[in-house]
Amino acid sequence: MRPTRSGSDKECHGRRHALASAGILALAAALIASAGPSRAAEGEPFRLCADPTNLPFSSDNPSQPGLYVEIGQALAQALAQPITYDWYKSYFGKRTVRVTLLGKQCDAMIGLPLSDDFMGPAVIFSRKFGTEGYALVTDNNRVIGGIGDLKGKRVAVQFATTPQNLLAERDDIEKVTVLSPDEGMKALDQGKADVAFIWGPVAGWLNKTTYGGRYRIQTTEGEGLSWDTAIGFAKTSKDLRDRVNAVLPQLERTIAELAVKYGLPGDRAIRFTATSAVTRQASDETVAKGAGGPAQSPDGTVGTGSGVVKVANVVAAEAKADPATAGPETVSSGKEIFNGTCAHCHGPDAVQSERRIDLRLLNHRYGDEMRTKFWTTVQEGRPAKGMPAWKEVYTDDQVESIYAFLLTVQSQSND
Structure with a gap:
């Protein structure tokens, strides 16, 4: 017959059981702690x-x-x-x-x-x-060593980006304004530009997937050019x-x-020196750089950068007869000339958020004098305001086609 436990025996056994349980819990806690935070997060997405x-x-x-x-x-x-x-x-x-x-x-x-x-x-x-940044895209046999090598070249440059502002004061470089890296590559491929100054990762991807690697991608570095x-x-x-x-x-x-x-450029970057106006714009471009530079909304409008974009006020004094109704070919030709030259300051397709250089407001500002103001300003320029004279560059018919295009985008706003 087994002896019966006394009250003190039972109390002792209970204490031993409690201590053992506490020891097991302490060991488990120690094991969890030793597993580290990565083990604790395992299973969470x-x-x-x-x-x-x-x-x-x-x-x-x-x-x-x-x-x-x-x-x-x-x-x-x-x-x-x-x-x-x-x-x-x-x-x-x-x-x-x-x-x-x-x-x-x-x-x-x-x-x-x-x-x-x-x-x-x-x-x-x-x-x-x-590191990612803007790049210079050229034929494989052309090497760019610095901004001086762009002299005399037609450069497709993205609208409202650091590269556009960087080149704005260089009259010896012909700027061809584009809205995206894709447009820049197309301008290069179609012979409308000698160099494209566009967002490097997208240029590399397009070169790899669309253009069979036939272009050289040279990355740039400098404030506002790489991050x-x-x-x-x-x-x-x-x-x-x-x-x-x-x-x-x-x-x-x-x-x-x-x-x-994914075709990202991996070469040694070319150093460019940016102006202070360029660097002020840089932080605004970084958010959407994966998409190719400045943020672009679903309706296609693009935020403009501050700084060295030059102002062109439309003022003048030479009258010409009202044009005959322009056909679609004339308007299309004028639009192409405008986007290749004027869009650098006035925005692609004349879309511009700064009222003083928004050419969609010409009719609102000048009414019946719109044509006179346009012709005199384009022909004679306003050099002090950054507007060059174009009379030695474009024929009267070409200027007329630009005017025909601008007539199609005039705003009815009275603001």
């Missing part, structure tokens, strides 16, 4: 912000996801986390960052400019993973930022291979 139609950077097409998406996939794998995506158009610029990243719809946005001035303290960054790129996080995500920083060095070779895969 790595939520990536990305543009669904922005190659070479990102795409929602699994067969061609883009550089940033593939970097995100490699990061998620290194962090032992599944990946999910929050798709949002990048042409909304900083609004995109506010809605997605700062709106807690995603955890990380790849490819932001590594700058303390970007979005204030609300956004924090990983370490640098690359170090990093991964952005909300300021509340310091732990995730630190974990990403811990694994980024392991992915250097992968990122380099992906850059080659």
Whole structure:
């Protein structure tokens, strides 16, 4: 017969059981702590912000996801986390960052400019993973060593970008204004330009996928021309930022291979010196640089930069007879001449947000004198205001075609 336990025996046994249980719990806690933050986050998705139609950077097409998406996939794998995506158009610029990243719809946005001035303290960054910037695109047998080599050349340059402002004061360089890297490459391919000064990553991608590698892509560097790129996080995500920083060095070779895969230029950059006016504009361009420079809205309008864009006031005094109704060919010809020459200051297709150089307001300003003002100003120029004389450049018929085009875009606003 087993002896019965006394009250003190039972109390002793209970204490031993409690101590053992506490020891097990302490051991479990220690094991969890030793696993580190990356183990604690395992199983949670790595939520990536990305543009669904922005190659070479990102795409929602699994067969061609883009550089940033593939970097995100490699990061998620290194962090032992599944990946999910929050798709949002990048042409909304900083609004995109506010809605997605700062709106807690995603955890990380790849490819932001590594700058303390970007979005204030609300956004924090990983370490640098690359450098991106504007590039000079030429035939493979042409090498550009600096801005002096552009003298006498026709240069396709993106509207409202640092390169456009950089070249604005160079009268010895013929500027051909374009709205996008794609238009710049087309101008080069169609013989309308000798050089294209456009967003390098997109130029490299188009050269690889559309033009069979027949162009030389030479990157540039300087204030407003190139930026170090990093991964952005909300300021509340310091732990995730630190974990990403811990694994980024392991992915250097992968990122380099992906850059080659998507055609990003990898040459030694040409140093350009930008003016102070150019540098003031730079931070506004960085947000949408993945999309090819300045932010462009869905209706196609583009924000203009400040600084050295020259002003052309329409004033003058020589009358000409009213033109006959211009046909579509005349209007088309005038539009082409305008976009090749005048758009540098007055905006592509005469779309310009600065009222003083908005040629859509000519009729509103001058009424019946519009034609006289236009002809005198174009022929004689206003050199003191940055408007050259064009009478030795274009024939009367060509000037007439520009006027015919401008008639089609006149605003009815009375503001």
